[in-house]
Amino acid sequence: MVRLTRLSYNFGSVWALKDVTFNLGKGEFLFLTGPSGAGKTTLLKLLYAALPMSRGAAEVCGFDLARLHGRHVSLLRRQIGVVFQDFKILPKKTAFDNVALALEVRGMAKSLIERRVRAVLRVLKIEDKSYVPCERLSGGEQQRVAIARSVVVNPSLILADEPTGNLDPGLSRRLMDVFKQFHAYGTTIVMATHNMDMLAMVPSARIIHLEGGRITLDSSEQQPPEGVHR
Amino acid sequence: MIGIALRLALRGVRDLAEHPWPHTFACIAVTLAAFLAGLFLLFLTNLDRELHARHGQVQFQVYWQPAAELAGVQNAWQELRSWPGVESVRTYTPDEALHELTASLDPEAELGWLKGKSPLPATALVSLAVPDNDPDRPKIVYERLKALPDVAEVHYNPAQMDMARSWLAASQRFLWPLIGLLGLVAGLIVGNTIKLSQVSRLDEVDILRLVGARQWYIELPMLAGGAAQGLAGSILGLGLLKLFQLGVANLLNVPPLFLSIEFLPWIYALGLAASLTLVGLLSSWVAVR
Ligand SMILES: Nc1ncnc2c1ncn2[C@@H]1O[C@H](COP(=O)(O)OP(=O)(O)OP(=O)(O)O)[C@@H](O)[C@H]1O
Ligand SMILES: [Mg+2]
Numbered sequence: 030m031v032r033l034t035r036l037s038y039n040f041g042s043v044w045a046l047k048d049v050t051f052n053l054g055k056g057e058f059l060f061l062t063g064p065s066g067a068g069k070t071t072l073l074k075l076l077y078a079a080l081p082m083s084r085g086a087a088e089v090c091g092f093d094l095a096r097l098h099g100r101h102v103s104l105l106r107r108q109i110g111v112v113f114q115d116f117k118i119l120p121k122k123t124a125f126d127n128v129a130l131a132l133e134v135r136g137m138a139k140s141l142i143e144r145r146v147r148a149v150l151r152v153l154k155i156e157d158k159s160y161v162p163c164e165r166l167s168g169g170e171q172q173r174v175a176i177a178r179s180v181v182v183n184p185s186l187i188l189a190d191e192p193t194g195n196l197d198p199g200l201s202r203r204l205m206d207v208f209k210q211f212h213a214y215g216t217t218i219v220m221a222t223h224n225m226d227m228l229a230m231v232p233s234a235r236i237i238h239l240e241g242g243r244i245t246l247d248s249s250e251q252q253p254p255e256g257v258h259r
Numbered sequence: 260m261i262g263i264a265l266r267l268a269l270r271g272v273r274d275l276a277e278h279p280w281p282h283t284f285a286c287i288a289v290t291l292a293a294f295l296a297g298l299f300l301l302f303l304t305n306l307d308r309e310l311h312a313r314h315g316q317v318q319f320q321v322y323w324q325p326a327a328e329l330a331g332v333q334n335a336w337q338e339l340r341s342w343p344g345v346e347s348v349r350t351y352t353p354d355e356a357l358h359e360l361t362a363s364l365d366p367e368a369e370l371g372w373l374k375g376k377s378p379l380p381a382t383a384l385v386s387l388a389v390p391d392n393d394p395d396r397p398k399i400v401y402e403r404l405k406a407l408p409d410v411a412e413v414h415y416n417p418a419q420m421d422m423a424r425s426w427l428a429a430s431q432r433f434l435w436p437l438i439g440l441l442g443l444v445a446g447l448i449v450g451n452t453i454k455l456s457q458v459s460r461l462d463e464v465d466i467l468r469l470v471g472a473r474q475w476y477i478e479l480p481m482l483a484g485g486a487a488q489g490l491a492g493s494i495l496g497l498g499l500l501k502l503f504q505l506g507v508a509n510l511l512n513v514p515p516l517f518l519s520i521e522f523l524p525w526i527y528a529l530g531l532a533a534s535l536t537l538v539g540l541l542s543s544w545v546a547v548r
Binding site for chain 1: 473
């Protein structure tokens with residue numbers, strides 16, 4: 030699903046990622062941890078082609094990122110559900126419309142969109158805010174809209190950047206249940222987080238710890254989790 | 260496919276309302292540009308029309324020698340009428356000329372005794388049309404008139420003739436480049452304004468890209484929105500121009516000017532609206548790229 034070989038990335042003179050190498054098999058659940066500024070967001074951005082490849086090799090969902098352009102960028106992104114650290118939802122549009130957007134760009138029929146979006150909003154417990162413009166939602170509610178948009182497309186890979194940053198423990202747990210459910214159906218999940226409580230909720234998950242752009246720990250190298258083929 | 264395209268285009272127009280201020284200002288700018296460009300065109304087309312109506316015609320006064328044979332002169336008159344561009348020929352035999360003169364003088368004056376031995380020459384008043392594609396015609400006709408047998412003198416208003424010729428020449432040489440330049444300036448201003456207003460939607464473009472939208476899916480609503488702004492602005496601008504024209508239409512229509520201001524020919528108005536719409540389209544395209 031994801032193959033990275035000596036992936037490096039620099040913003041001018043700052044190396045945000047340095048020689049990152051790991052493979053992620055289909056159906057794995059990976060936590061990316063590390064202090065602020067470790068390069069977690071940068072790594073995720075590279076994976077969904079929001080940053081250009083500069084050094085190293087990367088393959089995501091069968092696409093070679095170094096040779097990805099034009100039409101293929103949108104094809105890659107259609108296989109990935111992304112929860113952005115800054116949500117990236119449209120403030121003037123309602124929660125429903127924001128979530129529906131991800132399905133609309135895929136050309137899905139209106140009635141099907143309606144059914145799916147409702148279901149996802151219900152699972153994330155914001156169905157009562159469906160028709161409220163997102164600028165009038167709380168941070169946690171906006172975050173759930175962002176999460177709903179990432180999972181509504183049934184992606185084969187979910188990239189979630191601090192998806193529980195604005196949620197209380199109860200909601201965080203509920204959200205993790207949603208992700209675990211997707212995981213149980215075979216979706217590959219990469220979640221960047223500071224929150225150590227999250228790690229405990231998915232005991233089988235692999236953990237990669239970044240510091241200063243380098244991998245300082247990869248749990249799979251010590252004790253490969255069972256039931257995961259890669 | 261066409262259904263989707265139409266829906267996207269409609270959404271692009273509807274979404275303008277999500278950022279009302281930038282788009283309102285852009286629309287005002289387009290309206291003003293359209294109005295000013297229209298005003299310039301209005302001035303030019305009216306000037307052109309007046310000059311063509313007044314100066315697209317030259318009048319010659321032809322005097323024959325007093326001793327000329329009347330039969331020969333009348334033959335010449337007959338021939339004159341068939342020259343190309345000659346619109347009318349008013350002729351005066353010496354007696355008729357005398358009669359006119361008498362009538363215009365004191366009606367009491369008794370010049371009847373001069374009948375049959377009028378001292379006035381035979382005259383003809385020749386009106387000549389000067390078409391755009393043949394500005395040299397008056398000169399040629401002038402030479403031809405002078406070469407007629409027994410013609411003593413040919414008078415014309417040279418100022419009038421030169422004015423007509425120079426206007427025709429100038430309009431062919433400078434008018435279109437000038438309109439082109441004006442269009443370029445208006446296009447740049449309008450284009451930049453619409454482009455700037457579309458920048459307010461770039462966050463949306465960004466998000467659409469991130470959730471996997473194709474380029475055309477992103478561009479179509481933006482292009483439709485930009486085109487709608489261009490079109491709305493130019494319709495408003497032309498509407499303003501029409502109001503202006505109605506206001507001043509008869510302001511100059513007083514003796515001796517008799518100038519009435521007419522609205523732009525519809526093809527010009529259509530062209531103006533079409534170009535501004537196109538500019539809106541193109542600048543939106545540049546904005547999303
Ligand atoms: N657009 C940018 N321009 C310049 N430097 C950047 C940019 N984005 C990130 N960086 C730098 O790259 C490094 C990694 O940033 P990144 O956002 O990946 O960290 P992170 O692990 O996601 O941190 P956090 O946990 O706070 O979200 C940081 O040193 C940051 O300052
Ligand atoms: Mg981050």
